[in-house]
Amino acid sequence: MSPGRGRAYATASIQESLVETQKKEGFIAPYTHAAAGWGAVKQVAINLFREKVSGSNYKTLFAQNQPDGFDCPGCAWPDRAHASTFEFCENGVKAVAAEATGKRVGPEFFARHTVAELMAQSDYELERHGRLTDPMVYDSATDRYRKIEWADAFALIGRHLQALDDPNEAAFYTSGRASNEAAFLYQLFVRMVGTNNFPDCSNMCHEPTSRGLPGTVGIGKGTVTLDDFEHADTLLIFGQNPATNHPRMLGELRACAKRGATIVSINPLRERGLERFTDPQAPLEMLTNSSTSISSMFVQPKLGGDFALIKGLAKRLVELDDAARAAGQGRLVDVAFIAEHTTGYDTFADDLRRESWDDILAESGVARDRLEQLAQVYVKGKAVIATWGMGLTQHKNSLAAVQMLSNLMMMRGNIGRLGAGLCPVRGHSNVQGDRTVGIEEKPSKAFLDRLGKAFDFEPPRRHGYDVVETIRAMLEGKVKVFIGLGGNFAIATPDTPLTFDALRSCALTVQVTTKLNRSHLVHGKDALILPTLGRTEIDLQQGVAQGVTVEDSMSMVHISYGLNKPASPNLLSEIAIVAGMADATLGSGKVDWKGYVDDYARIRDAIERSIDGFHDYNARVAVPGGFHLKVASREREWVTASGKAQFVVHGIDKDTPIHRARARHGARLMVLMTTRSHDQYNTTIYGMDDRYRGVFGMRRVLFANRQDIEMLGLAPGQWVDITSVWSDDVQRRAERFLLVEYDIPRGCLGAYYPETNALVPLGSVADGAGTPTSKSIPVLISASA
Secondary structure: OOOOOOOOOOOOOOOHHHHHHHOOOOEEOOOOOOEEHHHHHHHHHHHHHHOOOOHHHHHHHHHEOOOOOEOOOOEOOOOOOOOOOOOOOHHHHHHHHHHOOOOEEOHHHHHHOOHHHHHOOOHHHHHOOOEEOOOEEEEOOOOEEEEOOHHHHHHHHHHHHHHOOOHHHEEEEEOOOOOHHHHHHHHHHHHHHOOOOOOEHHHHOOHHHHHHHHHOOOOOOOOOOHHHHOOOOEEEEEOOOHHHHOOOHHHHHHHHHHOOOEEEEEOOOOOHHHOEEEOOOOHHHHHHOOOEEOOOEEEOOOOOOHHHHHHHHHHHHHHHHHHHHHOOOOOOOOHHHHHHHEEOHHHHHHHHHHOOHHHHHHHHOOOHHHHHHHHHHHHHOOOEEEEEOHHHHOOOOHHHHHHHHHHHHHHOOOOOOOOOEEEEOOOEOOHHHHHHOOOOOOOOHHHHHHHHHHHOOOOOOOOOOOHHHHHHHHHOOOOOEEEEEOOOHHHHOOOHHHHHHHHHOOOEEEEEEOEOOHHHOOOOOEEEEEEEOOOOEOOEEOOEEOOEEEEOOOOEEEEEOOOEOOOOOOOEOHHHHHHHHHHHHHOOOOOOHHHHHHOHHHHHHHHHHHOOOOOOHHHHHOOOOOEEOOOHHHHOOOOOOOOOEEOOOOOOOOOOHHHHHHHHHHHHOEEEEEEOOOOEEOOEEOOOOEHHHOEEOOOOEEEEOHHHHHHOOOOOOOEEEEEEOOOOOOOOEEEEEEEEEOOOOOOEEEEEOOOOHHHOOOOOEOOOOOOEOOOOEEEEEEEOO
């Protein structure tokens, strides 16, 4: 069913037994079960059947996230080596089933369909056609793709790149699914072409983390490992929905909850996975339909209110510490850690003392007594881990929020000791690794110097374009060639119509991919679809199976070997595709690109020569479970200008686009966040349900507070249109969304992306990070015609 087709609105009295019979229409009904459990098992079976996965490929699941198997192509949650026979989750199975599908999209498929015809299909329908089998080139005379030989495809890319007046007229996108080897070779090729234009998926998610943490603790990575979860007594979970986005995290949280750790969910939505979880690997829970309670406390700030909330916690900690010191009692801040390892605390504490409680409460949307309860939880914690996802990073003030959270953790020495630390939970499986090996539009001088020395060339020094800057540059004619190593750029990005215009203005667009998606249909004058091997597939080079490496959210690097027969004999690995483009563009005089394709160990040797931390790379990655890349801040080494961890002062901004929009529109102005449904991963739509939130058979839904619905003169079950409010003259509108009553703070709305990406203004980005503000979009809603 295509989005927006749902008609029926079900009240709370509808039983779940009606789900299957009414799914074709689409409806809303409460989901009363815990996360995972038999519901997850059922969905595993459904997805394997739906994708026509052959029985011989079922064995692949037992090698998922195992030391001698393959790394899940989904999320970046780390693995426990040999911890279990079953190291996969429901959404991991969806990712694997989509890749191991028995359905194929070959030249005959494109002969039957024009691009215009395919554009009329939903993203869900495009995904379901199956695996791409052959390289294809766009034929404007017929509005169809036709087959092209690999050599001819590479030659076409080479001609376009060589014809550019300036290397900066090309941009090279990277998905977080690319391996370390593919990403390193890609960045080497691009820098030898002469540009640092590396828009990548991290620009749209954890960029505020990557840019914010270096200013406080010296490196843009988390400071914890899985072992720390075994010793933490308190976990603060900001802006996350683990049950959908990284379900294996729930196993760690369950273990923490069972041994008595305090877990707090800080999120505008009460997500089911942070309420109750039935572990499919726990026989007693499965047989008795019981579950484990995860969070003991839920705090629901308004959208964009995390910064003020965290600053309020820090202010309250200073107040409590001041009172304890005045009474001659023990200090509540870690005086020894602050003195030995930090700088700027006194200035920071003075700013907290001056901050207004009225502003903190108004901007956070959290009541004073609730904030006090949360402060007491933090003060009582002896070993605290703070985790966060995109709920913290996709706002205008997100970099400041990340730094304020770092400040809060430093106040009690909760960085660099057992059971405590900072834990940004990355999305795609190797998004952190890609940045480590050089996918960075703002590379450091040290990195470029070392890369240039290793390969005897002078890398470009000018900083390149990030995602939003790339879209602007394409619109302005400054970027004429766009190459995407994975992903679905057209749909993942903000301001969808403008992004479409930008891609269509290019002379050439190239998409390296496994399945059909919207970015193949929104293309330049010349366009190529280059199909690649998936993570689950055997990668034979010179008769030898090759492994690729990835880095997870906690800086563990491990190797991945595919097990399935490739979907087509005409697929190339990402590494072979990158090498083919490089050889056709630059030749092999300086770099033996073909030699790297023959043996991926040679790429790892090159990474070892070029990047710190990868000594003995091939030997260490051969050890089951791989190795941990050193994170200096975990060891209380501070790679900052001062040589210490740095407290950073930030004020509460009360003159934001949302404030200005509310001044014009009053209480009718809402703030919208985009979010995933349970049946999707990033832009990939696996199904039409979001069962934990009670949505079945539809995606065009808008979650709203009951009081706001009444205030606006609307009713649950009514169809509404959404219009974003911005300072330019662009009309941004998304039509026909089913209004759904939901437990969400007043003034806040939630809806799925990519359906609502069109509402995110291109100019609305995080200060200092450039991340689209997809979790804080000022909008107005009205009844549909």
